[in-house]
Amino acid sequence: MSAGARPARVAMVSVHTSPLAQPGVGDAGGMNVYVLEVSRHLARMGTAVDVFTRTTTASQPEVVEVEPGVVVRYVPAGPYEGLSKEDLPGQLCAFAAGMMRVAAHAPPGYYDLVHSHYWLSGQVGWLAADRWAVPLVHTMHTMARVKNLHLADGDEPEPRGREIGEAQVVEAADRLVANTAREASELVDLYDADPARVAVVEPGVDLTTFAPGSQAAARALLGVPADAVLLLFVGRIQPLKGPDVLVRAAAELVRRHPGLRDRLVVGVLGGASGSGARTPMGLDDLAARLGIAENVRFVPPVDRPTLAQWYRAADVLAVPSHSESFGLVAVEAQACGTPVVAADVGGLPIAVGEAGLLVDGHDTADWATALGRLVLDPALRGTLARRAVEHAQGYGWAHTAQRLLDVYGEALSRPKDVSIHEAPRLTGIPTAVIP
Known part of the structure; x- marks a missing residue:
């Protein structure tokens, strides 16, 4: 040819x-x-x-x-x-x-x-x-x-x-x-x-399925309180993806800002995979030890339209992976207008661009600080949400x-x-x- x-x-x-x-x-x-x-x-x-x-x-x-x-x-x-x-x-x-x-x-x-x-x-x-x-x-x-x-x-x-x-x-x-x-x-x-x-x-990214929508409507559909502070993880439950990083950071965020306790919801969407299936990570036990068991909501994998609703409902998507060739979930969330906090590894800096926050490493304090910046600053969150939608349009x-x-x-x-x-x-x- x-x-x-x-x-x-x-x-x-x-x-x-x-x-x-x-x-x-x-x-x-x-x-x-x-x-x-x-x-x-x-x-x-x-x-x-x-x-x-x-x-x-x-x-x-x-x-x-x-x-x-x-x-x-x-x-x-x-x-x-x-x-x-x-x-x-x-x-x-x-x-x-x-x-x-x-x-x-x-x-x-x-x-x-x-x-x-x-x-x-x-x-x-x-x-x-x-x-x-x-x-x-x-x-x-x-x-x-x-x-x-x-x-x-x-x-x-x-x-x-x-x-x-x-x-x-x-x-x-x-x-x-x-x-x-x-x-x-x-x-x-x-x-x-x-x-x-x-x-x-x-x-x-599927820009038809993953698109901005009403946060209030998404929360009503999913049973998330209208005034919740929703931190979201989407991915396979295994050490590589780092869901425990989000759970630990959420507990630290509550420790620093006790007023968040009654409103905080940590959504963990996904199923066990790889080493996480062979040796369960015990995220529920971790949440209990950290005193936020009532704040963490485990959700099995959902279809794409429902996933888009979770993105819209969230205040922040956390992507704390230890290694990631790209990070499709980051762009999917951004297409829905949800800011992303991600680990500065692999392809995530490209996926996130200037529309989110990157964290160097997986230290609990650093992640709590980054999540807190968005949770406690609606203006910054709104700015990044607008950038996120624009950024995702190129994918x-x-x-x-x-x-x-x-x-x-x-x-x-x-x-x-x-x-x-x-x-x-x-x-x-x-x-x-x-x-």
């Missing part, structure tokens, strides 16, 4: 989590939203997308058409239930074989390009791209070496096997997509990626999809580097099972 060519059909690979899964449940999160939204917008721009993901329940159909041009294909690989993300490296052979079978029943050249997400998918995508003689584009979303540099207290380091697997995918990919310039630098500095093959494509998913098409075009126009795709291949995939 010539420079600037667009693929007719992309094989999108998301092994460990379906784009149709509810964000906040298990391993589902921002990556799910990313895969689903870019697939939809790519299809609307004329590039069809088949998303390959692992079957996790017996009731899942083999194929789900999301909308014209977007198909999710569920591939059996290991037991449907009971496998954690950490168990999946042993199922990559079965997953790859399932992808090969799908392609074997399609016309030659059915897929023009493979775009894999997260390192597990990168291993499978590497094999598929090599077999089909098409480019491999890969998005890390998170990286072991970055996460291990910023571990939360009590969190488990990522295993050496993941680091090795990521390094292999970095070497094999024709293009690497980074969410921010900082992530691009991390790929180069920590994984020795070729800078010429790294492209920055910022994620987007529509259509723009993200268009940038990806540019990256795809670059990958398609690049002469095939045989040394990459015939270098050490993904081991453990017996050719006998591949059609």
Whole structure:
């Protein structure tokens, strides 16, 4: 294909989590939203997308058409239930074989390009791209070496096997997509990626669902008192995301300003995931020990329209992550007119911009001070709310999809580097099972 060519059909690979899964449940999160939204917008721009993901329940159909041009294909690989993300490296052979079978029943050249997400998918995508003689584009979303540099207290380091697997995918990919310039630098500095093959494509936000609205109406709908001071956390309940930082800071805020006690509501939206599922964080016990058990409200993951209502209802969204490739929840909240206080890590400075406050580190006193600035200063909160809406307008998913098409075009126009795709291949995939 010539420079600037667009693929007719992309094989999108998301092994460990379906784009149709509810964000906040298990391993589902921002990556799910990313895969689903870019697939939809790519299809609307004329590039069809088949998303390959692992079957996790017996009731899942083999194929789900999301909308014209977007198909999710569920591939059996290991037991449907009971496998954690950490168990999946042993199922990559079965997953790859399932992808090969799908392609074997399609016309030659059915897929023009493979775009894999997260390192597990990168291993499978590497094999598929090599077999089909098409480019491999890969998005890390998170990286072991970055996460291990910023571990939360009590969190488990990522295993050496993941680091090795990521390094292999970095070497094999024709293009690497980074969410921010900082992530691009991390790929180069920590994984020795070729800078010429790294492209920055910022994620987007659904500006139709996430938009300003009445705080009073949102609170009435959600059962939040009209005069509450609502601090909100949205994300998976695991040490990496730092929900305990918000609980501790809220208790310190009450200690400094006792008059807030009767009005303070700390909303924690999300489900346990990763190390947080294996070793529960005990946020309810923490809140009780700190004397704010009655102020903390735990809410299971909700659908996107309801999530937008929570953002509108909140005075502040806290994003105290220890590592974050971008931080979609920050932009979603800003699109609803809610100021953000976030950790100064990863892609959060880009996601927040000048429309929120950044905190260096995770010290309880520092977080209480930052939250207090917004809670106690309605004028500042109003100023940041207006900036937040303006800032979020630059992050529509259509723009993200268009940038990806540019990256795809670059990958398609690049002469095939045989040394990459015939270098050490993904081991453990017996050719006998591949059609």
